[in-house]
Amino acid sequence: xxxxxxxxxxxxxxxxxxxxxxxxxxxxxxxxxxxxxxxxxxxxxxxxxxxxxxxxxxxxxxxxxxxxxxxxxxxxxxxxxxxxxxxxxxxxxxxxxxxxxxxxxxxxxxxxxxxxxxxxxxxxxxxxxxxxxxxxxxxxxxxxxxxxxxxxxxxxxxxxxxxxxxxxxxxxxxxxxxxxxxxxxxxxxxxxxxxxxxxxxxxxxxxxxxxxxxxxxxxxxxxxxxxxxxxxxxxxxxxxxxxxxxxxxxxxxxxxxxxxxxxxxxxxxxxxxxxxxxxxxxxxxxxxxxxxxxxxxxxxxxxxxxxxxxxxxxxxxxxxxxxxxxxxxxxxxxxxxxxxxxxxxxxxxxxxxxxxxxxxxxxxxxxxxxxxxxxxxxxxxxxxxxxxxxxxxxxxxxxxxxxxxxxxxxxxxxxxxxxxxxxxxxxxxxxxxxxxxxxxxxxxxxxxx
Numbered sequence: 001x002x003x004x005x006x007x008x009x010x011x012x013x014x015x016x017x018x019x020x021x022x023x024x025x026x027x028x029x030x031x032x033x034x035x036x037x038x039x040x041x042x043x044x045x046x047x048x049x050x051x052x053x054x055x056x057x058x059x060x061x062x063x064x065x066x067x068x069x070x071x072x073x074x075x076x077x078x079x080x081x082x083x084x085x086x087x088x089x090x091x092x093x094x095x096x097x098x099x100x101x102x103x104x105x106x107x108x109x110x111x112x113x114x115x116x117x118x119x120x121x122x123x124x125x126x127x128x129x130x131x132x133x134x135x136x137x138x139x140x141x142x143x144x145x146x147x148x149x150x151x152x153x154x155x156x157x158x159x160x161x162x163x164x165x166x167x168x169x170x171x172x173x174x175x176x177x178x179x180x181x182x183x184x185x186x187x188x189x190x191x192x193x194x195x196x197x198x199x200x201x202x203x204x205x206x207x208x209x210x211x212x213x214x215x216x217x218x219x220x221x222x223x224x225x226x227x228x229x230x231x232x233x234x235x236x237x238x239x240x241x242x243x244x245x246x247x248x249x250x251x252x253x254x255x256x257x258x259x260x261x262x263x264x265x266x267x268x269x270x271x272x273x274x275x276x277x278x279x280x281x282x283x284x285x286x287x288x289x290x291x292x293x294x295x296x297x298x299x300x301x302x303x304x305x306x307x308x309x310x311x312x313x314x315x316x317x318x319x320x321x322x323x324x325x326x327x328x329x330x331x332x333x334x335x336x337x338x339x340x341x342x343x344x345x346x347x348x349x350x351x352x353x354x355x356x357x358x359x360x361x362x363x364x365x366x367x368x369x370x371x372x373x374x375x376x377x378x379x380x381x382x383x384x385x386x387x388x389x390x391x392x393x394x395x396x397x398x399x400x401x402x403x404x405x406x407x408x409x410x411x412x413x414x415x416x417x418x419x420x421x422x423x424x425x426x427x428x429x430x431x432x433x434x435x436x437x438x439x440x441x442x443x444x445x446x447x448x449x
Contacts, residue, residue, distance in 0.1 A: 035081040035098070038404040040301070043072035043110075046223050054118035054153055055079045055100045057161075060215065060224045062188075063111040065295040073298025076305065077113075078103040078397070078404035082163065085408065087133050089140050089167045090206065096120065096128070097154075097166035101406055103397050105135065106309040106361035109159050110295040111188070112215045116148070116155035117166050127175060127267070130154045132208065133163040135395075136311040136358060140165075142206035144176075144214065144231045157214045159293050174200045177234045177262030178273035182227040183216035185280040190215055190242035191230070192291035194256055198235035199263075206233065213292055229266075229273055236261045240289035241278050253284040299363040300348045304370045305399040306377055308362040310392055315356040315385035318394065318411065320347070321443070322364045325373025330364050331380075333446030344368035352448065353385035370425065374433075377420045378441060381411055382448070389413060396420045400430045417441040 039049040046061040057077050067073045082101045089095055097117050117130060130145035145156040154166050169175075183189040192213035198204055212232065217224040236259050245251040257276070264272045288294075299307075308320040321331040322345060328334070330345030337348040349363040379394060396407045400423055407420050419435035 035100075036079060036404065038076055038078040038399065038402060040074055040076050040402075042074045043298070047077075048223075049077050049079060051079050051081070053081075053098075054116070054151055055081070055098075056114075056116040056151075056153065056155075057102060058114040058116075058223070060111050060113070060217070063109045063113050065107070065110045065298050067299075068297045074301050075104055075107070075298055076301055076399045076402075076404065077161075078399070078406070080404065080406055082406070082408075085133065085163045086138070087131070087140055087163065087165055088138075089131060089165075092169050093129065093131075093167035094169070095165055096168045099163050099165045101163045101408075102161040103404070103406060104307060104361070105161055105395055105397070106296075106307070106359045107160070107298070108293045108296045111190075112157040112159050112213055113161075114155055114157050115161070115164055116151070116153040117164055119147075119152045119154060119166060122152075127169050128154050129167050129169070129176075130156045131165055131167055132158065133165075134208075135162045135309075136313065139205075141208040142203075142233070143208060144212055146229055146231060159213060159295075173265055174203070174234070175265035175267070176231045177264055178266040178271070179230045179232060179237075179260065179262060179276050180227070180273040181214065181216055181230050182275075182277040183218065184226075184277060185243065186218050187243045187246055187280070188215060188217055189278055190289065190292055191276075192240050192242075192289050193232070194238045194240045194289070194291055196235050196237045198233050200234065203233045229271075230276075231266060232262055234262050234265065239276065240291055241281075242289045242292060243281060243284075252288045253281055253286055254289045255281060255284045296360075299361070300346060300365040300367065301399065302366045302368075302370075303401050304345075304375070305363065305365040307364075307397045308379055309359060309395040309397070311359045312389065312392060313358055314387040314389060315353050316387065316389055316392060317351070317353045317356070317382040317385060317448075318362070318392070319350075319380040319382050320362040320364055320396075321378045321380060321417065323376040323378075323441075325371050325375065329443060332448065333444075335364075340367055343371050345370075353383055354449075356385065372425050372427070374422055374424045376422050376441075378417045379411055379420055380417050380445070381413060381415045382445070384413060398423065398432075400425065401428070403430050405432055416445075417443060 035051045035053045037051040041047040041059045050056040131140040143156040219226045239257045242254040335341040422433040
């Protein structure tokens with residue numbers, strides 16, 4: 001295991017008082033504030049965000065997708081410990097860590113980022129695995145992960161973020177095996193699973209919906225390794241290898257490997273791995289690997305950024321509203337890009353019935369310095385697009401001058417202007433306030449095309 005060199009980025013680990021009614025189940029519940037951090041990374045930079053207890057996101061250069069207009073993008077990455085999130089691991093797996101909610105959710109990165117969750121205590125960690133809660137199904141997905149004894153964390157690479165946790169199990173013959181990967185080429189090496197036939201077919205349900213993928217840097221790259229162990233369930237695989245042209249950025253080529261068999265369980269006492277080494281391609285097919293997800297464009301961010309995310313395979317039109325201290329609402333009918341509100345608020349992404357994408361966030365941010373005072377965040381159920389849907393889980397993330405809070409709640413069919421949170425800005429001070437759930441916001445909902 002190579003120790004990674006961390007490149008510092010803006011990191012905020014703030015503990016704020018959040019006043020929430022104790023007996024109101026409909027009140028949005030923010031992630032716990034005991035171990036939080038956030039920081040901004042752009043398309044042209046790399047960075048590491050780490051909490052006091054060691055939860056971490058490492059973002060390689062080029063991972064943040066550009067904006068829709070092609071300009072470099074910026075994303076605020078966040079980590080929030082939130083043990084109120086419900087996770088149910090597969091039989092035989094026991095949750096042994098805190099649950100960490102990594103953000104931003106709803107985006108697919110251009111390159112995978114590395115997430116790490118700390119292992120509690122100081123004893124023998126045993127056999128550990130890292131799991132991601134699928135935001136659409138709620139079912140845990142197994143990710144190829146590695147235990148780092150130097151930091152006592154379990155880490156994995158991923159193209160998308162959501163809640164993550166560690167499980168422990170007894171050492172058994174059906175445990176995952178290992179492929180040792182070495183990039184001897186002069187460009188970044190992307191690898192994903194093209195086909196697989198598992199030795200233990202029941203483990204098929206563990207495979208992430210978006211597939212498995214890892215990234216290795218050219219030798220000598222600071223902040224990202226050129227080789228390492230990739231842990232996968234035992235079985236026979238073909239992998240797709242992808243490289244980007246150093247002469248023509250954005251131009252990719254790929255090739256498929258011969259079958260590689262992982263035939264033994266990997267244990268600390270018997271660390272056997274199959275080998276996969278790749279240099280610069282001599283012959284390859286043009287284009288990207290089909291098993292590597294297409295990145296989604298970045299959205300705007302500023303001193304205030306509020307993002308609404310929901311996951312439903314059926315079309316559902318929810319709307320994000322943010323009111324400024326002058327009581328002007330920013331929403332799809334006022335401040336939708338390219339327009340802005342009087343104070344600089346802009347909605348630059350809207351998820352509609354006509355262009356619905358599961359998990360595609362709505363985003364409001366301030367293009368200029370926002371005025372001091374109180375802001376209100378609300379979510380409105382506009383239409384179920386004819387799908388006769390029930391209550392919907394939602395995720396609202398607020399980033400206010402670098403302080404990040406995520407609120408997980410639900411909205412009922414046709415529920416109008418559900419207040420999520422309030423926050424106030426005064427100088428450099430940011431205070432979050434409980435929502436006024438009994439207050440009815442009288443607004444005019446503009447028609448949509």
